[in-house]
Amino acid sequence: MRRLSAVLVLFLCASASAQQADIKVHVDQPTVELSPHLYGLFFEDINFSADGGLYAELVQNRSFEYYPIPGWNPLSERYHALSSWEKVERDGAECEIAAEKGIPLNRNNPTYLTVAIRRAGQGAGVKNQGWSGIRLDEGQEYRVSLYSRWESRRGAPLTVTLVDQDGHECGSAELPASGADWRQAEAVIKSDRTTDDASLVVTTTGRGKLCLDMVSLFPSNTFKGHKNGLREDLAQSLADLNPKFFRFPGGCIAHGHSLQNAYRWKDTVGDVAERRPNWNRWGYHQTYGLGYFEYFQLCEDIGAHPLPVVPVGVSCGFNQPYQCVPLDELHTWVQDALDLIEFANGPADSTWGKVRAEMGHPEPFNMEFVCLGNEEHDTPEFAERFPYFVEAIRKAYPDIKIIGTSGLSPSIPLYRQMQRLNVYSSDEHYYESPEWFVQNQDRFDDFDRDAPKIFVGEYASRGNRLVNAIGEAAYLTGVERNGDIVDMACYAPLLADVHNTQWTAANLIHFDKRNLVKTPNYHVQQLFAQNKGDVFLQTEIDQSVDEADLPSYAGAVGMGTWSTAAEVRNAKLNGEPLDPADWTPHGGKFNAKDGALRQADRDAQGVISVSTAEAPAKAVYEFEARKLGGAEGVLMVFGCEDPENYFWWNIGGWGNTQHAIEQCVDGVKHSLVETRGSIEADRWYKLRVETEPGRIRCYLDDKLVHDYQEQGPRVSVSSTLDKQAGEVILKLVNPTGYEVAADVSIDGAKVKAGEVDATLLTGAPGDDNSIDNPDNVAPVEKEVTVGDRFQLTLPPSSLQVLRLPVE
The missing domain is CATH 2.60.40.1180 (Golgi alpha-mannosidase II)
Structure with missing residues (x-):
């Protein structure tokens, strides 16, 4: 085991x-009052959560705006304007299809499909299989719509047919002929059978050149019956979580892959045929049919506060090269944030309130919060730009509560900046092991009560097993105990198509075209949200734990490095010398010579070499170490079962700024304890780790650095x-x-x-x-x-x- x-x-x-x-x-x-909006949802278009998922559109690439996304992945590079489309030639028909831009539907939708028909036969045209087949249910109605025009000769009527994989017709409708100008036509088709592998087919018996755009098919039974609506079962599963807020449109997706494809909310409102599609941070295209109006509408439908995330003029810090909006152009990004508030809350005769009203909602959405940024890195460029947004919003809309960003990881690197700006709350994100969540349920006990409130905007324990869900449940008891400072919390990511998943670590709801799966994590979130309460009560827990139940740190020992070259000598376990020549390397460039072990690759990250000797539960492990060069320090490995499950003492980690005891579980690391510290290059240090059940002590040059004790679960x-x-x-x-x-x-x-x-x-x-x-x-x-x-x-x-x- x-x-x-x-x-x-x-x-x-x-x-x-x-x-x-x-x-x-x-x-x-x-003790403390719990926030009335403590539990909510976070939605990001990852794992094909929107198009092909929550957004009920059944046609893929309906506006022919797909194109290759170079340098992302092979699938992304195969995208093109006719992806998911193929020509149809029935009984003697002959035609060719192509993508053109000559006379577009509008400037935001420049590409359209043409069908050049030489012989009409029994029908020439195109078909679309949606996302690997269209789901149909017997007796259900489907709304079909499209734009068409003819470039030559007189136009002819169109036939729209739903067919199963064997070519059997499931239902059809006739659409009137259009002329030389773009014209929209709509119809309702009732399916006479159930299938998951249908196609939508558009044909004509006319001749000439037929142009098509915005070819769409929706089930009539969308959530709350909205046109351009949401898949009913998925949306209902969100409502069943009893969310009090809804964070959208995502985290990293808000940045985009670069500033050029950042998420700009104005592209997502108005007539769906006039929205400007985009590709997203996760390497696929999005129609923006599920846009800001639909997000606000969903919030209203499920009783959740809208919580939009807007970019703040810097690109995603995980992508290089890092990009920043020049300061003399930043005003347009700041104005976007102000216009968003007007779109949500402005009167129907204001510039953006009018857009909302024309979309069918003259009343304001009563937005109270706005999130500025997501997981930004601690850079001078971010620190310079972020205050412009805060100042402008406070001046124009003093009642809007500003949620800042603490950055990624439990160390919340940007929290001090958020304190200085006195934002309403600060958004922290972490994806850790279930053990981390159990061990850190007291995380907020000692937070400054006069500082900004905490929004736990993204968290998950990297798995959808029961062990993960129970770890998260333990953590949420600490969230509720600190309800005076933790204002909001939401799990992430929310949705994942089981056949198109980029984030495999953990997702709250899995789905295919017909089914959905509520994970154990879902049930934990639901039980906490439905049983929150108003105030936390003083509670005493007295539980004894046997020594046999305390953690044991027994296992193999070794050394490692992260972005550093280093060497060790005089390694001993309980006083017995260890020969590094017998150790097994995992990555890196390890070389044993004269009783010493050197790792020479300065670029290798998290590489280790492990001894054949195993330490018992009570042990003293020691060696001398020297940093030869690189960004960090030395790793002292102990309690190792295999290359993905071990502990290490990280001396000079995080750019040679911290010492920490870390645990790696199934390849996922988390810190047990951290402290400030660094080491010098070309200097020998004496390192020692002493372990016993439930306790780890670490010494640097015989000085105690960590004394970590765990009382047991x-x-x-x-x-x-x-x-x-x-x-x-x-x-x-x-x-x-x-x-x-x-x-x-x-x-x-x-x-x-x-x-x-x-x-x-x-x-x-x-x-x-x-x-x-x-x-x-x-x-x-x-x-x-x-x-x-x-x-x-x-x-x-x-x-x-x-x-x-x-x-």
């Missing part, structure tokens, strides 16, 4: 006997009061591999004794859900006898929710 960490080991190897926990809730001792509890319902809400998380017998006491109020329904989410840690088995992990209801004091069993790897009526 791999040594994954205390938490996961306990998941997989349950103790034979149950542990005991005493939980006391003081109803008469409220324990139950986590959130106790809140729902004032209107008169109920105490208990959310109890057991992230261990053993059963916990809980003795629950309610003080300061009288519990109405009797049976209550409890919701339980549990299973094996590695369990997940799939298209074939979507309910493998799902909440179940059970009855629990409650009173002022009662006993409750907390199964291994579980979340349990109870609502207790109190007087």
